Amino acid sequence: MVEIPTKEQKYFIIDFDSTFTKVEAMDELGKISLQGNPKREDILREIHQVTELAMNGDISFSEALQRRVDLLKAHKDHLPELIAVLSGKVSDSFERNRDFLNEFADSILIISSGFREFIVPIVTALGIKPENVYANTFLFDDNGNIIGFDAENPLAKDKGKPELMRKLNLQGDVYVIGDGYTDYEIKEAGLANRFYAFTENVERGKVIANADHITPSLDEFLFVNKLPASLSYPKNRIKVLLLENIHPKAKELFQEQGFTVEMVKGALDEDELAERIRDVSVLGIRSKTQVTKKVLENANKLMCVGAFCIGTNQIDLKACQERGIVAFNAPYSNTRSVVELAIGEMIILMRQIVEKSNKMHRGEWDKSAIGSYEIRGKKLGLVGYGNIGTQLSVVAEALGMKVYYYDLVEKLALGNAQRCKTLHELLEICDVITLHTDGRKENANLIGAKEFERMKDGVIFLNLSRGHIVDVPALVNAVKSGKVAGAAVDVFPYEPKTNNEEFVNELRGLPNVLLTPHIGGSTEEAQENIANFVPGKLLDFINKGNTFGSVNFPNIQLPDLNDAHRMIHIHRNVPGILAQINSILANYQINIRGQYLNTREDVGYVITDIDKAYNKEVITELKNIPHTIKFRMLY
Numbered sequence: 001m002v003e004i005p006t007k008e009q010k011y012f013i014i015d016f017d018s019t020f021t022k023v024e025a026m027d028e029l030g031k032i033s034l035q036g037n038p039k040r041e042d043i044l045r046e047i048h049q050v051t052e053l054a055m056n057g058d059i060s061f062s063e064a065l066q067r068r069v070d071l072l073k074a075h076k077d078h079l080p081e082l083i084a085v086l087s088g089k090v091s092d093s094f095e096r097n098r099d100f101l102n103e104f105a106d107s108i109l110i111i112s113s114g115f116r117e118f119i120v121p122i123v124t125a126l127g128i129k130p131e132n133v134y135a136n137t138f139l140f141d142d143n144g145n146i147i148g149f150d151a152e153n154p155l156a157k158d159k160g161k162p163e164l165m166r167k168l169n170l171q172g173d174v175y176v177i178g179d180g181y182t183d184y185e186i187k188e189a190g191l192a193n194r195f196y197a198f199t200e201n202v203e204r205g206k207v208i209a210n211a212d213h214i215t216p217s218l219d220e221f222l223f224v225n226k227l228p229a230s231l232s233y234p235k236n237r238i239k240v241l242l243l244e245n246i247h248p249k250a251k252e253l254f255q256e257q258g259f260t261v262e263m264v265k266g267a268l269d270e271d272e273l274a275e276r277i278r279d280v281s282v283l284g285i286r287s288k289t290q291v292t293k294k295v296l297e298n299a300n301k302l303m304c305v306g307a308f309c310i311g312t313n314q315i316d317l318k319a320c321q322e323r324g325i326v327a328f329n330a331p332y333s334n335t336r337s338v339v340e341l342a343i344g345e346m347i348i349l350m351r352q353i354v355e356k357s358n359k360m361h362r363g364e365w366d367k368s369a370i371g372s373y374e375i376r377g378k379k380l381g382l383v384g385y386g387n388i389g390t391q392l393s394v395v396a397e398a399l400g401m402k403v404y405y406y407d408l409v410e411k412l413a414l415g416n417a418q419r420c421k422t423l424h425e426l427l428e429i430c431d432v433i434t435l436h437t438d439g440r441k442e443n444a445n446l447i448g449a450k451e452f453e454r455m456k457d458g459v460i461f462l463n464l465s466r467g468h469i470v471d472v473p474a475l476v477n478a479v480k481s482g483k484v485a486g487a488a489v490d491v492f493p494y495e496p497k498t499n500n501e502e503f504v505n506e507l508r509g510l511p512n513v514l515l516t517p518h519i520g521g522s523t524e525e526a527q528e529n530i531a532n533f534v535p536g537k538l539l540d541f542i543n544k545g546n547t548f549g550s551v552n553f554p555n556i557q558l559p560d561l562n563d564a565h566r567m568i569h570i571h572r573n574v575p576g577i578l579a580q581i582n583s584i585l586a587n588y589q590i591n592i593r594g595q596y597l598n599t600r601e602d603v604g605y606v607i608t609d610i611d612k613a614y615n616k617e618v619i620t621e622l623k624n625i626p627h628t629i630k631f632r633m634l635y
């Protein structure tokens, strides 16, 4: 007789507190039972400490259990409220993987040193079988007070989980998922094949150190074990790299959604970034980091880049587009900060404050009005009349300045501002000239010797845009010759990578020259605003496919998706791609629920929402359409 091989039996041993649920149930019970007790906070703290000590393996488990029951002073009537609280605190990855819990119910055992009275109602609601729940039971007195627990239960004792496992004598592979040391003890005793430290809710050093694998969510566990999961790819496997000291709020926003985030204080140079980018899916930079072709050649996983600033000249946007990498920026979050600094600098320079302050520090008292002027009534020339230029126009006019501007494109003049037809016209008219163009390559040396020559003698000159826009040696000469009476420079052709690097520049040491380390947009307000704004854009793209506000991609704002799959197809902008997508879908009789197409320059972006059921082969066919750059399936 031929023996039919049976699928190897697997058991999944899952902990309850801080694993199945986000919280420790005994802490929650204390919050309920100690209501009105004047020492509630102190007692709760003590209960929590005892829990932590036991979870880390620092005190014996039975001692911890008795101490907590004594401290709780709980009653049977508190349990319904506790169950209601816990049912709202099931761990997110367990909630979204109900299908797995149901499908594998026969193989899943909850083994907990908590109590059946509250565990069973919570876990059975997600498909776990009540007979597969192993936990302690409370002891009540005649009045319903909780006074202890069944001390004979192995789970009430030290090394209780291994003891129970020995009794169960499971035949097959055993996988343990838990956040506590007592979960690891099963593996330590040789009773499990693997121990997975579950870190979605808490991270315990000693537990992580002993784990075979760290699983930041149930998704990761299911992924590594090739089990059916609600997400095709666990989010913790999506790596976000944030450079240049981006505000920590950004990290928080990505971590809240389960992504793995790495922060670097300074910028990385091309070679360093080309190395680091290999496993990165989302890159966050500021003005310093150059995202070049060479970097992008290694960026095989990169989906999107966020410039946590306004300027995007540091990113090779075209090369990103060709590789289907979507770029975003924060177009308005630091506008006001730049404007305020420019206004302050104009006043400081017109009043010779830099020199006067330096003298005071040396003990020199130089009270005089010579060479000091009000800004009121002076002619301000704005080169570049975009978001910063126009905002500065309004504020400067409110301070009594006469505003002139020059922009490559026709712009609406705000207030009484007057448009100059040429740059030369502006240079010849104005008392104060400030640059607010973007940093496109063509703007290199926009202001050089000839342009300084055209300016009025004694002009005040500001550059808060990009370093390469000004020919620095020409500015140095103009300052030395007295053509420029004062200058403020915030941006430089070469800027130090980190705060530890020396600033080397010909402008150092010149009189009435105010130098700042590229801080036009560096205010607490601006940085926090940026850190809230850019992750929103990146997450909207990753989670929903939205490209609205992208600086290099067709902009599509998509509706939310319910009970459907979303296919994201990025391709070279050649005729016939949409027709090919739809003919493949028609061949597989897939119903299209919605479809959106937009193109920009060389790239086309098609989103197709389809019914839930689809044949997996269709994905391969869609990926194989000629000129496809990237394909991704959502939900």
Ligand SMILES: NC(=O)C1=CN([C@@H]2O[C@H](COP(=O)(O)OP(=O)(O)OC[C@H]3O[C@@H](n4cnc5c(N)ncnc54)[C@H](O)[C@@H]3O)[C@@H](O)[C@H]2O)C=CC1
Binding pocket: 310, 311, 312, 331, 334, 335, 338, 383, 384, 385, 386, 387, 388, 389, 406, 407, 408, 409, 436, 437, 438, 439, 443, 446, 464, 465, 466, 490, 491, 518, 519, 520, 521, 522
């Ligand atoms: N110092 C700092 O910390 C900061 C610097 N910036 C720089 O300021 C720049 C401007 O910012 P926004 O006003 O928000 O940008 P924007 O894109 O709204 O405006 C730029 C304007 O400059 C114009 N322009 C470009 N080249 C020109 C040229 N050669 N001649 C005349 N006009 C020209 C454009 O047509 C556009 O109207 C950013 O691109 C960035 O490089 C921005 C924020 C902070």
Ligand SMILES: O=C(O)C(=O)COP(=O)(O)O
Binding pocket: 286, 287, 288, 308, 309, 310, 311, 312, 334, 518, 519, 520, 521, 522
């Ligand atoms: O917003 C911009 O473009 C800036 O220049 C500010 O850059 P930063 O974020 O300070 O590196």
